[in-house]
Amino acid sequence: MKPEKDRSDDLPQPLIEALESSDRPVSMITARVDREVSAMARRHFSLRRRPARAQRLAWTAVAAAVVVAVFAVQLQSPDPEQTSLYTDVDGSGRIDIADVLALARMQGTEERSQAELDAFASWIVSLARAGETS
Amino acid sequence: MRNVILSLIVLCCACAWQTSAAQHDDRKRFAAVDIYLDSGEPVAAWQFEFSSRNGRMKIVGLENGESKAFGGTPYYDREAVQRGTADRIIVADFTLAGANELPSGRIRIATLHLMLTGADAPQFDLELVTAVTHEGRTIDASISLESQIVRKR
Numbered sequence: 001m002k003p004e005k006d007r008s009d010d011l012p013q014p015l016i017e018a019l020e021s022s023d024r025p026v027s028m029i030t031a032r033v034d035r036e037v038s039a040m041a042r043r044h045f046s047l048r049r050r051p052a053r054a055q056r057l058a059w060t061a062v063a064a065a066v067v068v069a070v071f072a073v074q075l076q077s078p079d080p081e082q083t084s085l086y087t088d089v090d091g092s093g094r095i096d097i098a099d100v101l102a103l104a105r106m107q108g109t110e111e112r113s114q115a116e117l118d119a120f121a122s123w124i125v126s127l128a129r130a131g132e133t134s
Numbered sequence: 135m136r137n138v139i140l141s142l143i144v145l146c147c148a149c150a151w152q153t154s155a156a157q158h159d160d161r162k163r164f165a166a167v168d169i170y171l172d173s174g175e176p177v178a179a180w181q182f183e184f185s186s187r188n189g190r191m192k193i194v195g196l197e198n199g200e201s202k203a204f205g206g207t208p209y210y211d212r213e214a215v216q217r218g219t220a221d222r223i224i225v226a227d228f229t230l231a232g233a234n235e236l237p238s239g240r241i242r243i244a245t246l247h248l249m250l251t252g253a254d255a256p257q258f259d260l261e262l263v264t265a266v267t268h269e270g271r272t273i274d275a276s277i278s279l280e281s282q283i284v285r286k287r
Contacts, residue, residue, distance in 0.1 A: 090270050097209070097226035098266045101179040104230055105270070121209040124181070125224040128211075 086123055097124055165256065165281050167246040169199075169225075173265055173275035176236030178229055180243060180265040182277055185222030187257035193220040195247035201237040203229045208244055224263075233268040248281075256281070 089099040089106075100121045103112055112120075123129060171180055184193075193215055198207045208227035214220040225244050229236070250256050262277035 092264075092272070096264045097179045097181040097228050098264050098270055098272070100226075101228040101230075101266060102270050104228065118209075121226060121228070125209045125226050126211050127214045127220065127222065127224065130183075130224055 086120055095124065097121060100124065161251075163250045164194075165248045165250055167248060167258070167279050167281040168242050169244045169246065169260070170240055170278045170280070171243045171262070171265060171275055172240045172278065173238055173273050175267055175273050175275075176233055176238045177241075177265050177273060177275065178231075178233075178236055178268040178270075179227065180275075181224065181226035181263040182243075183222065183224050183259075183261045183263055184246060184279075185259045187259055188252075188254055189221065190250060190252040190254065191221060191256060191258075192218055192249045193223045193246055194218070194249050196223070196225065197245040197247070198227075199241060199243040199245070201241055201243070203231040203235050203237055204243065226263075236268060 086095065087099070088095050090102040092098060100117055103120065104117050106112070167184075169182065169184070171177065171182075195215065196207065196210055198204065204227045206227075208225050210223055210225045211220065215223070223246065225246075227243070248256075258279060258281070260277055260279050262275060265273045265275040267273055
């Protein structure tokens with residue numbers, strides 16, 4: 001301690017005073033203080049959570065509305081057989097896998113996605129559909 | 135009296151044997167049926183329908199054939215097969231592979247796995263719905279099957 005005191009004589013007086021004033025014993029955090037800080041933190045974060053919960057509810061309501069709208073649109077949509085996709089594309093007089101091939105080979109604006117082609121092919125082999133048409 | 139008892143025992147044994155034989159007839163058998171398409175030209179799409187004439191059959195599974203151009207499992211009514219209610223089936227597939235990659239000749243296009251009941255030999259109906267070339271032209275092709283009973287249970 002002594003040598004440090006000696007060296008500190010070279011430092012400017014305001015700096016020495018500032019260092020000495022900061023060298024105070026650390027205040028003890030009692031269990032009570034700890035509990036109060038914890039309670040304050042809990043209150044703070046519970047207040048912050050409220051708007052998030054409300055926002056989540058709002059998003060849930062929006063998602064539910066979208067799902068209901070999709071179902072409503074699907075219910076009102078015409079029979080798949082009447083849509084332009086499931087038709088006698090190659091003009092053979094019947095709808096079969098050759099129509100899917102013809103559709104798949106179409107270029108440009110009429111180009112179809114693999115999912116659409118899979119749906120068309122699955123519709124062709126559906127036993128329920130075949131039972132209706134036969 | 136001894137003869138009567140002996141006759142009764144023989145009669146009981148005969149009844150038991152007949153009942154056992156009848157139960158054996160209702161036991162399930164499994165069969166694999168290979169479906170072959172015979173085409174003189176390269177095939178880009180095909181479709182067939184398969185059913186049982188005597189009705190004691192359920193389709194329980196389906197495998198794709200041997201052609202690399204038709205790599206994946208063909209299209210069929212998976213729900214009906216999974217429910218175990220498919221006593222007939224429509225199977226189809228198409229490929230966008232180049233004309234030089236398409237198969238021709240006698241090719242196995244699918245293998246059906248069946249569950250059979252009853253003692254009668256199974257009788258199947260197989261119809262080629264369509265087979266077309268890369269350009270979509272109908273091919274004069276034929277379809278046939280080879281079945282083999284896999285095991286008894």
